[in-house]
Structure formats: structure tokens, C-alpha cells
Amino acid sequence: MESTRLRRAVNNGLWAFAITLIVASSWGFWRTLPSVQHTLREFAAAQHHLNQLESALVQMERCLLGLAHADSPKVRYVGYDPEHLQANLTLAYREADAAVHTLLAELSGVHDLAFQEQLIRLELEWAQTRSRLAEYLTTAKPVQISLSALRTFSFRGQDTLGEAIHGFKRAYQEQVEREIRGGLHALIGSVAGLWMGFGIIIGLMWGRWARPVRWLRRALTQSTLEPVAPPPLRGTEWEPLYQKLAFQERRLREVELFMRDLAMGRTPEPIAPTDPTDALARSSGWLLKRFDELRSQRREAV
Structure with a gap:
């Protein structure tokens, strides 16, 4: 009796643990997934603005180089006039200015110290x-362009x-690599928790229904059922x-012996x-009576 109560208590505890684990893992998974997706989208947008900034800076440097040689006939020949x-x-x-301001506005909320230093340096x-x-x-x-303007990038x-x-x-x-x-x-921990929770539930269902059914089928294939399960x-x-089933089998054997004695x-x-x-x-009792x-009537008839 005590072992039965202990087994039920353990099973109930495992059920509660598995359900809690599944709920917590599901909540953690759906809470983390949007954060990872947001980080990836933010990184893609920042890379786009950085590419725009670098492309604009290259164009600015080429224009300054052309302005530095604006008096050269070759420069004017290919159509690069000062205007x-x-x-x-x-x-x-x-x-470039729009790209820098966009980066500063979108990434100012990152609290990493090293990243903030580089962001301030860029600004x-x-x-x-x-x-x-x-x-x-x-x-x-x-x-009329000054020497300091020409040497902006050098x-x-x-x-x-x-x-x-x-x-x-x-x-x-x-920073993005750390966040990802x-x-x-x-996410891996949440998925592992889900697998563990479902594994425990499958094991409990197996122990509660599938395993006893196999034992019951094995017991029914025996010639005689034991009175104790x-x-x-x-x-x-x-x-x-x-x-x-064991009781019905015993009663069936009693009926079989009873009918055999009557037949003999x-x-x-x-x-x-x-x-x-x-x-x-x-x-x-009625049948024996x-x-x-x-039998008495037959004897009297004889």
C-alpha cells in the first residue's frame, strides 16, 4: 500500500514537472525568438546604412580629388567640371550625413560600453x-576650395x-554576435526543455498504459492466471x-470441473x-437438486 502511494506520488510529481517544463520552455522559446529576429533585422539595417555611408564617403573623396585637379585639362576633358x-x-x-544620423538614432540604445565608445568616436x-x-x-x-577641405580624408x-x-x-x-x-x-535550452518535457510525458504514458497492456497480454497467454497481479x-x-479476469478464469475452471463430474x-x-x-x-445448487x-425418478421407475 505504501509503495503504491509512493508510486502515485512520484508519477503525479513527474506529470507536474513535465507540464511545468513544457510551459516554461514554450514561453522562453517564443520570448527569445522575436528578440533574435529583431537583432538580425537591426543588424541588416545597420549594415545597409554603413554601406551607404562608405559608398557616399568614396564618392566624396573622388569629388574632392577631382576638385583638387580641377584646373587640369584632362579632368575637364572627361567632363568633371567644378560645378x-x-x-x-x-x-x-x-x-553620408543621413546615414550617420540614422545609425546614431537606431543604435543609441545599445548599452555595451565598447560599442558606445566606437559610436561616439564615429559621431x-x-x-x-x-x-x-x-x-x-x-x-x-x-x-574656391580650401586646403583643409581638400585634405578632409587625409x-x-x-x-x-x-x-x-x-x-x-x-x-x-x-555585440551582435554576443546577442545572437x-x-x-x-533557444537551444528551450528546445531541449521541450524535448525533455515531452519525453517525460511519453514515458509516463508508456508506463501507465502501454507497459501494463503488454504485461496483461503476456499474462493472458499463460495457461493459468496468478491470483495476485x-x-x-x-x-x-x-x-x-x-x-x-483471474477470478473469472477460476470460476470457469470450477464450472468446468462441476460439469465434468455431472457428465461422468x-x-x-x-x-x-x-x-x-x-x-x-x-x-x-438448483442443477444438483x-x-x-x-436420479430418484429413474430408480423408482426401475
Whole structure:
């Protein structure tokens, strides 16, 4: 009895643990998956803006190089006049400025210290670049360009904008890799929890229904059923069924012996009743009484 109670308590505890594990793992999975997807979308958008920034900076550098040699006949021969170069420089400058402001607005919420340092460095380098070009971009005479404006991308003695972009990309990639790695670990843990929970439930269902059915089928193939249920069936809902089958088999053997004695002309003992309302025992008593009456009538007739 104690072992049966202990087994039921263990099974109930395993059911509760498995259900809790499945619920918690499902919640963790659907909570982490959108975060990972958001990080990937944010990374793709940042890469797009970085590509726009680098492309605009290359165009700006080419325009400055053309303006530095604006007096060269070869430059004018291919159509790079100062007005055209200034227009392209202004357009590229606006694209680069928009890309920088978009990056600052979208990624300012990242709290990693190394990433914030690179983000501030990028902002400062772009501010210096913008200050060098501001005077020239506002002038109406494209030929009058200062030496500091021409040397915007080759200013010595300080960090360049290209190095700032490179450092920013490296820090951002490391930050994204950490977030993705953490998200993947959380997803793998959630999936493992789901598999474990479903595995426990399948094991409990196997132990509660499939395994006892196999034992019951094995017991039914035996010539005689034991009066006591096998250990795997004890304490389960299959034990009463087994006991009922064993009882019906014993009663069937008693009926078989009773009918065999009658067929051989012997007077058998009436079938012992199992309870006061046992119909089989009453029927055997009536049958014996009728058998004795017929035997007496036959003797009187002889």
C-alpha cells in the first residue's frame, strides 16, 4: 500500500514537472525568438546604412580629388567640371550625413560600453569631417576650395573617419554576435526543455498504459492466471481488471470441473458462493437438486 502511494506520488510529481517544463520552455522559446529576429533585422539595417555611408564617403573623396585637379585639362576633358563635382559632393555629403544620423538614432540604445565608445568616436569623426566641408558646401563658387577641405580624408595626426567606421563595424559585429549567441543558447535550452518535457510525458504514458497492456497480454497467454497481479500492474487501474479476469478464469475452471463430474455420473460439490447473491452458486445448487430428482425418478421407475 505504501509503495503504491509512493508510486502515485512520484508519477503525479513527474506529470507536474513535465507540464511545468513544457510551459516554461514554450514561453522562453517564443520570448527569445522575436528578440533574435529583431537583432538580425537591426543588424541588416545597420549594415545597409554603413554601406551607404562608405559608398557616399568614396564618392566624396573622388569629388574632392577631382576638385583638387580641377584646373587640369584632362579632368575637364572627361567632363568633371567644378560645378558638377560640387553638386556630386553635396549629394554624397547629404547621403553620408543621413546615414550617420540614422545609425546614431537606431543604435543609441545599445548599452555595451565598447560599442558606445566606437559610436561616439564615429559621431565625433563625422562632426570633424562635416566642419571641414561646411564652408565649401555653402559657397556659391565651387573653384574656391580650401586646403583643409581638400585634405578632409587625409588629415594627419588624428584618427580618420575610415578607421572610426572600421572600429564601429568591428564593435557592432562583436555585440551582435554576443546577442545572437546568447539567443541561440536560450533557444537551444528551450528546445531541449521541450524535448525533455515531452519525453517525460511519453514515458509516463508508456508506463501507465502501454507497459501494463503488454504485461496483461503476456499474462493472458499463460495457461493459468496468478491470483495476485504482477508487480507492473499493481497500484494501477489495470490491477482490478487483471483480478477480475483471474477470478473469472477460476470460476470457469470450477464450472468446468462441476460439469465434468455431472457428465461422468458423479455428484459434485456445489460451486462455492463468493457472495450471498452469487447466481452461479445458486444455479449449481438448483442443477444438483434437479439431478438428484431425476436420479430418484429413474430408480423408482426401475
